[in-house]
Each structure stands twice: as structure tokens, then as C-alpha cells.
Amino acid sequence: MSHAIGLGPTLIVDDDASMLDRLTALLKTVEGTPPPLCARSVAEARRVLSDTPVLYTALIDLGLPDGNGVDIIAQLHNQRPEVNCVVISAWEEEATVLSALRAGACGYLLKERDDDELRMALQSISRGGASIDPFVARGILALISATTDITPPPSSGTETTGIDRMSQRETEILQLVARGHSNREIAGLTGLSRLTVESYTKSIYRKLAVSSRTAAVFEARMRGLLR
Amino acid sequence: MNRWLRCMALSALLLALAACSRTPPVEHAASGIQQLDHADAAPADWHSSVPPDTGWVPVTLMDVWTSHWPTHDGVVWYRLRWNAASADTPMGLLLDYVCLADAVYLNGSLVHRDQALVEPLARSWVKPQYFLLDKPLLRQGENELLVRVSGLAAYQPGMGTVTVGDAQTVSALYQQGVHWRYDIPLFNQAIGVVLGALFGMFWLVRREDTVYGWYALSALLFAGYGFNFIAPSVWPFASTDGWEAFNAFLYAAAASSFAIFLLRYCHLKARGLTRTLLAFNAISLTYALLWPGSAGPQRSLIIIVGGLIYYSGIVAFIVNAVRTRRTDQRVLAVCLLIPLLTSLHDFLLFFGIIRSNLYVLAFTSPLTLIGMGFVLAHRFAAAMRRAEGFNVELQREVATATDNLSNTLAREHELALVNTRIGERLNLVRDVHDGFGGSLLSAIAALERSPVTSETLRTTAVLKQLRDDLRLIIDTTTTGPHTDLPGLLAPLRHRWSQRMEAAGIESQWHMEGIEQVRLEPARSLDLLRFLQEAMTNVLKHSGAGHVALTLRRTDARLLAEVQDNGCGFDETTHTQGVGLASLRARAERLGGAMHLRSRSGEGVAIALDVPLHIH
Missing domain, CATH: 2.60.120.260 (Galactose-binding domain-like)
Structure with missing residues (x-):
């Protein structure tokens, strides 16, 4: 996006100290990334954000002691769209990850993964790509079929999203991911470069994001993604 | 048998009546009379x-x-x-x-x-x-x-x-x-009135069955016409003309309603024809009542038209009966053939072409009446049988519907149970990964940041094993029971592709014929555990640069193989490690067998061979 190498100035929002440590340590290994800012609650995150004019990346956990990280993501998506929001999730929680993506996140990290895997995911994000797992692909595909089934023509509302504008190539990639193919395998099957596959993923996430924060929360609640 | 008995009884009755109806002797050349x-x-x-x-x-x-x-x-x-x-x-x-x-x-x-x-x-x-x-x-x-x-x-x-x-x-x-000229016509009249009244009541209680109504009307009108042969005076009419004119009307009306009866019997509405006949009768009645002096002497006109209606009705019916080949219509046709012939005789007699004082229709009409009574009763019985048959059919259909319904309910109940179980399982798993899972991850993260000792390394390894197993439990739960094998394997495949890649091992997956193949949840978990353990072994012990995973369906069996190109071991000397024993146990739980193929320096191939369904 706005930078070529590394994640740039980064904020980590997580109430789990060990996770903060772990991510901080991992970020050190990603080239071109300064030591990250840390916040343990929504309020602290808002404070840090207001004090930090230049921010490229935000890694945000959702279950915070004073609120939901999705609110921070939605706020950043609307007010500082240059910030790459990445949601931190545990155990492939489909609802959590999807609601974050709908709010404007353009990637996710899974706490359960080994350090090596997380490092790869962070490197992918730093390259402008995004990782995607079968459960996320499955969730997006379900969202697409639900949207094409129930949504009236896009012109009828202000909360239009790009779900119904998903290209054939993007849908194909989602289907391959849902069947368990790795990015490398998908590159082989589609004849695209691996980097292109990853940027397709990011484009998918962007189309998934709804335009306003309230709409995101509203829609997340409607779809039962938020409890 | 029953039907034959009834047919024979009826035939006997008809024969007896026919014997009575033979032309009576009018003259006796007996001695002593002249x-x-x-x-x-x-x-x-x-x-x-x-x-x-x-x-x-x-x-x-x-x-x-x-x-x-x-x-x-x-x-x-x-x-x-x-x-x-x-x-x-x-x-x-x-x-x-x-x-x-x-x-x-x-x-x-x-x-x-x-x-x-x-x-x-x-x-x-x-x-x-x-x-x-x-x-x-x-x-x-x-x-x-x-x-x-x-x-x-x-x-x-x-x-x-x-x-x-x-x-x-x-x-x-x-x-x-x-006896012949008075008693028998009287007897016929009685039969006609009785049958007319009987079928009239049928019609009264079942108005939609107009065939009975028209039959009753014609029988009663014919009986009225027959009164001509026994009445001692012209009462209530003032003159013979009045009597004869009305009598001619009765004949025409009886013939018309009989023709309509025949039409209805063949299930023909013929509304236009019916209206025409009714109009003709209304005219002849008016004529007979208002101008008896003219209508009486001109009664032949009414009688001729009535006769034409009667005979053309009968002839048309007989032709139709021959064509349709329906038994009841044919019996009725035979019944009608008798009056057709006898009344032809009477007609000729009426117009003086034959000279006699004996109208024979009177003698054959009981035959016809009884025959037609039989046909109508048969028709009624057939309708009853149809109704009874319909009841049986209905009962069978209700039983089938009830069965279907209870099956559907049972299926829905089963489905509801399955869904409830899935929901419970999902809740359970969510609780586990929210609580226990979170603590597990924190513990691993904390241990990995703590000073490295052999103790922490071993503990971390055990915790990661627990984490991976929890991972598989979540996989089998969240994919649902309707997911086929590729769908079930997708998270494992994706995760391990990344993990192998991070470890610098190239992994290749081959799947053949396992689309649409499903395993029960418990066996799914065992299969995933088997594959995960096999891959953990490759990751930790093989030192391989390449691993190939193959899943293939042959008939009713599933073959899974994990083959690496690592250091391998000598099968003959290698003591069975805990890892291999665990793999073997899982294979047995799956109802199949594990095969190990390895040579020192030539990698390891672990194969699982299990039946798709266990009964």
C-alpha cells in the first residue's frame, strides 16, 4: 500500500500480556518494522491512536476488557483508511474474523498458530498481501450466496458492499481455499503468481468491508456475527 | 357363485312370467257352446x-x-x-x-x-x-x-x-x-306404481341421481296410461274425449320421460333434447285439457309422436348398448327389446291393422318392469360397491399418508436430535476453546518466551500436541456432518501445508475419488488424528525435504498414505516407538490396518487402509 517494505509503525491492541510479548518479538523479525506501540484496552487504543499521527498497521484483538475491538477497526476503517487493520483471533473463530473483515480489517492472525506460521502471515501482510484459511473462505462464500439470495439491487440502499461484485477469479480462489489448497497450490492451479493470489485475497477482504461503522456493527449483529 | 345363483333365479322368474304371458286362448270349440x-x-x-x-x-x-x-x-x-x-x-x-x-x-x-x-x-x-x-x-x-x-x-x-x-x-x-283383460293390467299397474314409488323415493333421497327420478316418473305415467284399460268410467273427465285426450298425453309423457331416463342412464345430459320433449308434453297437456273435443279424436297424433319418442329412444339405446359393450346396458337393452316387439304389435292393433281385442303389452310389461328394476338395482349396487371400494381405497390412502407422516415426523425428530447434538457439540467446543483453549495458548506463548530448558521444551511440545488435538476437535465440529472428506480435510491440509512450508518441507496432496465420501464424526476425528500424527512425525523426525499425502477411495475402502523422503529407519531393528503404536491403535479404532514401509535412508511410508462404512 503506502509503503514498500515492512509493516511500518504498528499498534498492537491485546489484553493478553503474553500475546503482546509474542507479537512484539515476532515483529522484530519482520524487516522494516519499528518496535510496536501496545494497548490493552479500547480506551488505551483510542488514546494511543490520537497521539500517533503516523500509523501503518494495527493488530487488534476483539475481546477487550472495556469493549469490542471491532469498534476500533470500524473507526480506523472510516477515519484512517490508510491503516492496515489486522484482527487477532484464536481458534479460527469464523464469526469473529468475518465481523472484523466486514468492519474493515484486511487480514487476521490466529493465536493458535506456531511462531513460524505467524511470522509468515506478518510477512505476507508486509508485502501487501493477506492470508486466508478454509474457514474464512467458507464463511465468505456463504455470505456471498446469502447476499445474492436476499439483497435487493445495490442501488436501493446506502450500505452497499462489494460482496455482489466479487469477480469470477475471486470466487474461484475462495472455492479453492475452502477445499484446503494452499496459496502455493492455488498459484499452480490458476497460473497466477503467489503474490497475485495474495493480492486477490486482499481485494476480496476490501470488497467485504461495509462502508460505515454503524452499518458494519448493524450487519454483524444481523448476521449473528456479534453477540 | 353368488352372482350366478342370482342370475339363474332371475332367469327362472322371467321364464315363469313369459309362460304366463303367452297369448291366451280366446275360443273354445268345446261341445255345448256356440x-x-x-x-x-x-x-x-x-x-x-x-x-x-x-x-x-x-x-x-x-x-x-x-x-x-x-x-x-x-x-x-x-x-x-x-x-x-x-x-x-x-x-x-x-x-x-x-x-x-x-x-x-x-x-x-x-x-x-x-x-x-x-x-x-x-x-x-x-x-x-x-x-x-x-x-x-x-x-x-x-x-x-x-x-x-x-x-x-x-x-x-x-x-x-x-x-x-x-x-x-x-x-x-x-x-x-x-283374467287376461282386466286382472293382469291391474296387476301391471300395481307393479308400475310400486316400482315408480320405490325409485321415486331413491330419487327423493338422492336428487343428483336423476336417472332414478326419470325412471320413476315414466313408470308412474305409464301406470296412469294403463288405467285406461281398467277404468269403468271417464271420471273425473266430463266426456270420453276428455278422457282419451288426457290418456294420450299420459302416454306421450311416459314415453318422453322414459327416453330421458335412457339418456340419463347413458350419462348423457342432452339438455336441448330434454327441453324439446318437455315443451312437446306441455303443449299436448294444454291441448288435451283445453280442447278435449278436438284433442280426443286427434289423440292419434299425440300417440304417434309419443310412440316415435319411445321407440327411437329404445332403438338408440339398444344400438348404443351394442356399441359400448357394458353388461348392464346390454341387459337393459334385452329388457327393452321385449316391449319393442310387443308394443309394435299393440300399435298395429290400435290402428286397426291387426284385428284383436287383446293388447299384449300388458302381459309382457311385468317382464320389462322387473328386468328394468333389476338393472336399476344392479346399478345401485354397483354404485354401492364403488363407494365401498372407495372407502377401502381411502382407508389405504389414509394409512399410507399416516405412515408417511409418521416417517416424516420421525425423520424430522431425528434431524432435530442431530441438530441439537451438533449445536450442543458446538457450544461445548466453543466453551472449550474460549476457556481452556485460551489458557493453553497463553501458556504456550509464556513458555516460549521463558528461558529454554529441556523441561520447558518438553512441556511446550506436550502443550502444542494438546493444542493441535483441540484444533482437530474444532475442525470436525465446525465442518458439520454433511461435509465430504475434502471439506473435512481442508483445514488440516491448509494448516499443515503452511506448517510444512514454514519448516522448509515441500508437501503434496493427492485426492482420488473421495468427493462425496463422508465418515461418521467419531471416525472423522480418528482419521484426522492419524494424519496429523503421521505428519507430526515427518515434521519432527524425518528430516525430509518432501512429503506426499495421498487419499484414495477404492470401492468401499479408503486408503491414506503419508510418504516422506527423509532418513527413514530399519524396520527390522527399529523398536516400535510410542508414535507408531499410537498410529496403529488409531488404525484399529477405524476398523482398518496400518502398514509401515521403511528402510534406513529411504524415507518412511505409512499407509492406512480402512473400510468406508462400519456396520
Whole structure:
């Protein structure tokens, strides 16, 4: 996006100290990334954000002691769209990850993964790509079929999203991911470069994001993604 | 059997009736009686009280006087003479037929006089007349019989033969005549009224079955028409014309309703034709009631149209019955053939083409009535059988529907149970990964940041194993029971592709024929655990640069193989490690077997061979 190498100035929002440590340590290994800012609650995150004019990346956990990280993501998506929001999730929680993506996140990290895997995911994000797992692909595909089934023509509302504008190539990639193919395998099957596959993923996430924060929360609640 | 018995009983009844209906003997050439068929006749006016002196012509009995005096209404005197050998024993005198009313004189003395000798005339023609003659009225030698007949030219006026002789024999002849000409028509009428009333009630309680209604109407109208053959006077009509006109209407109406009955029997509505027939009857009724003086003498017109309706109805029905090949229609057609032939005879008789005083329709009509009663009853029984059959059919369908419903309910219940179980499982897993899972991850993260000792390394390894197993439990739960094997394996495949890649091992997956293959949840978990353990071994111990995973379905078996190109081990010397024993145990739990192929320096191939379904 706005930078070529590394994640740039980064904020980590997580109430789990060990996770903060772990991510901080991992970020050190990603080239071109300064030591990250840390916040343990929504309020602290808002404070840090207001004090930090230049921010490229935000890694945000959702279950915070004073609120939901999705609110921070939605706020950043609307007010500082240059910030790459990445949601931190545990155990492939489909609802959590999807609601974050709908709010404007353009990637996710899974706490359960080994350090090596997380490092790869962070490197992918730093390259402008995004990782995607079968459960996320499955969730997006379900969202697409639900949207094409129930949504009236896009012109009828202000909360239009790009779900119904998903290209054939993007849908194909989602289907391959849902069947368990790795990015490398998908590159082989589609004849695209691996980097292109990853940027397709990011484009998918962007189309998934709804335009306003309230709409995101509203829609997340409607779809039962938020409890 | 039952049906045959009934058919035979009916046939016997019909035969018995047919035997009764044979043409009765009219003349007996028995000794002691003589039949007189020569007379002299002379016309006179209505009020003539003595035979005229002139105008006598010889006639042969049976005589219809319109053949001599075509337009003569009034009185004709018939004079007969015969010789009685002796007057010592009383003699019987039988006047076979007098139309319409008469007075009888023997040797100048009055023997009998009808109540009404002027209009409205009595109807003596319906019965023969019998008198017992004795001295002094009866003379030895020549006797002269004078019969004063009052009649109307329009209604075949005249006189039949006269029989005299042995009182007992003549009386027997008289009884016979009454029997055939009076009793049987009376009997027919009774049958007609009864059947008409019976089927009329059928119709009353089942209005939509108009076939019974029309049959009842025609039967009752025919009975009314038949009253002509037994009525002693023209009451309630004021004249013979009025009576005859109304009687002709009754015939036409009976014929019309019979034709409509036949149409309805063939399930034809024929509304236009029905309306035409009703209109014709309305006109003829009006004509008969308002202008009896014209309608009576013109009754032939109404009778002819009625007859045409009747016979064309019957002929059309018979033709249709032959074409449709339906048993009940054919039986009815045979029943109708009898009146067709007999009434043809009567028709000819009515118009004087055949000379007789016996209308045979009266004798065959019980046959027809009973036959038609049988057909209608049969039709009714068939409808009942259909209704009963329908009930049976309905019961069967209700039973089927009930079965289907209970099956559906059972299936839905089963589905609801399955969904509840899935929901419970999901809740359980969510609780586990929210609580226990979170703590597990924190512990791993904390241990990995703590100073490295062999203890922390081992603990971390165990915790990661726990984490991976929890991972698989979540996988089998969240994919749901309807996911096929590729869908089930997708998270594992994706995760391990990344993990192998991070470890610098190239992994390749091959899947053959396992689309649409599903395993029960418990076996799914065992399969995933087997593959995960095999891959963990590759990751930790093989030192391989390449691993190939193959899943293949052959018939009803599933083959899974994990093959690496690592260091391998010598099968003969390698002590069975805990890892391999665990793999073998999982293979057995899956109801299959594990095969290990390895040589030192040539990698390891672990194969699992399990049946797809365990019963």
C-alpha cells in the first residue's frame, strides 16, 4: 500500500500480556518494522491512536476488557483508511474474523498458530498481501450466496458492499481455499503468481468491508456475527 | 357363485312370467257352446229406445262400425239369432267385447243396461260381460239377442263375438277373459306404481341421481296410461274425449320421460333434447285439457309422436348398448327389446291393422318392469360397491399418508436430535476453546518466551500436541456432518501445508475419488488424528525435504498414505516407538490396518487402509 517494505509503525491492541510479548518479538523479525506501540484496552487504543499521527498497521484483538475491538477497526476503517487493520483471533473463530473483515480489517492472525506460521502471515501482510484459511473462505462464500439470495439491487440502499461484485477469479480462489489448497497450490492451479493470489485475497477482504461503522456493527449483529 | 345363483333365479322368474304371458286362448270349440259371429246391425241416434225398422246390414263379428258408417257417433243396434235345443237348463251368454257402453235385450226383454248410455259414456269395453239366461226369457228354438251399443266413431266403436251355451263353460270363458283383460293390467299397474314409488323415493333421497327420478316418473305415467284399460268410467273427465285426450298425453309423457331416463342412464345430459320433449308434453297437456273435443279424436297424433319418442329412444339405446359393450346396458337393452316387439304389435292393433281385442303389452310389461328394476338395482349396487371400494381405497390412502407422516415426523425428530447434538457439540467446543483453549495458548506463548530448558521444551511440545488435538476437535465440529472428506480435510491440509512450508518441507496432496465420501464424526476425528500424527512425525523426525499425502477411495475402502523422503529407519531393528503404536491403535479404532514401509535412508511410508462404512 503506502509503503514498500515492512509493516511500518504498528499498534498492537491485546489484553493478553503474553500475546503482546509474542507479537512484539515476532515483529522484530519482520524487516522494516519499528518496535510496536501496545494497548490493552479500547480506551488505551483510542488514546494511543490520537497521539500517533503516523500509523501503518494495527493488530487488534476483539475481546477487550472495556469493549469490542471491532469498534476500533470500524473507526480506523472510516477515519484512517490508510491503516492496515489486522484482527487477532484464536481458534479460527469464523464469526469473529468475518465481523472484523466486514468492519474493515484486511487480514487476521490466529493465536493458535506456531511462531513460524505467524511470522509468515506478518510477512505476507508486509508485502501487501493477506492470508486466508478454509474457514474464512467458507464463511465468505456463504455470505456471498446469502447476499445474492436476499439483497435487493445495490442501488436501493446506502450500505452497499462489494460482496455482489466479487469477480469470477475471486470466487474461484475462495472455492479453492475452502477445499484446503494452499496459496502455493492455488498459484499452480490458476497460473497466477503467489503474490497475485495474495493480492486477490486482499481485494476480496476490501470488497467485504461495509462502508460505515454503524452499518458494519448493524450487519454483524444481523448476521449473528456479534453477540 | 353368488352372482350366478342370482342370475339363474332371475332367469327362472322371467321364464315363469313369459309362460304366463303367452297369448291366451280366446275360443273354445268345446261341445255345448256356440260362438256367434254373424249379426245384423243398424245405426240409430243417442236416444233410440227400440231397434229401428230399417237400415239393417249383415256384419261379421268382431265388427267396428266405422267400416260401415265412418263418422257415426251414437247408437248401433246389433241383432243376433240362435237356436236353443232346450230351455230347460239355464244358458250362459258371453259378450266378449262391447265398445263403449251397451244395453242387452233377449227376446225383447232388458237383461242389462250400463249406467251411462250417453256422454259421459260408461266404459264397458274393458271387461267381457256374462249373463245367465233362463226360462221364461230363454226360449226353446230361436232366440233373438239385441245389443244396443253406444259409441263414438273416434274410438273404435263396435262389438265382438258372442258365445252362448253351457253356463259353466261360458262362465269359465268369462273368467278367463276377465283374467287376461282386466286382472293382469291391474296387476301391471300395481307393479308400475310400486316400482315408480320405490325409485321415486331413491330419487327423493338422492336428487343428483336423476336417472332414478326419470325412471320413476315414466313408470308412474305409464301406470296412469294403463288405467285406461281398467277404468269403468271417464271420471273425473266430463266426456270420453276428455278422457282419451288426457290418456294420450299420459302416454306421450311416459314415453318422453322414459327416453330421458335412457339418456340419463347413458350419462348423457342432452339438455336441448330434454327441453324439446318437455315443451312437446306441455303443449299436448294444454291441448288435451283445453280442447278435449278436438284433442280426443286427434289423440292419434299425440300417440304417434309419443310412440316415435319411445321407440327411437329404445332403438338408440339398444344400438348404443351394442356399441359400448357394458353388461348392464346390454341387459337393459334385452329388457327393452321385449316391449319393442310387443308394443309394435299393440300399435298395429290400435290402428286397426291387426284385428284383436287383446293388447299384449300388458302381459309382457311385468317382464320389462322387473328386468328394468333389476338393472336399476344392479346399478345401485354397483354404485354401492364403488363407494365401498372407495372407502377401502381411502382407508389405504389414509394409512399410507399416516405412515408417511409418521416417517416424516420421525425423520424430522431425528434431524432435530442431530441438530441439537451438533449445536450442543458446538457450544461445548466453543466453551472449550474460549476457556481452556485460551489458557493453553497463553501458556504456550509464556513458555516460549521463558528461558529454554529441556523441561520447558518438553512441556511446550506436550502443550502444542494438546493444542493441535483441540484444533482437530474444532475442525470436525465446525465442518458439520454433511461435509465430504475434502471439506473435512481442508483445514488440516491448509494448516499443515503452511506448517510444512514454514519448516522448509515441500508437501503434496493427492485426492482420488473421495468427493462425496463422508465418515461418521467419531471416525472423522480418528482419521484426522492419524494424519496429523503421521505428519507430526515427518515434521519432527524425518528430516525430509518432501512429503506426499495421498487419499484414495477404492470401492468401499479408503486408503491414506503419508510418504516422506527423509532418513527413514530399519524396520527390522527399529523398536516400535510410542508414535507408531499410537498410529496403529488409531488404525484399529477405524476398523482398518496400518502398514509401515521403511528402510534406513529411504524415507518412511505409512499407509492406512480402512473400510468406508462400519456396520
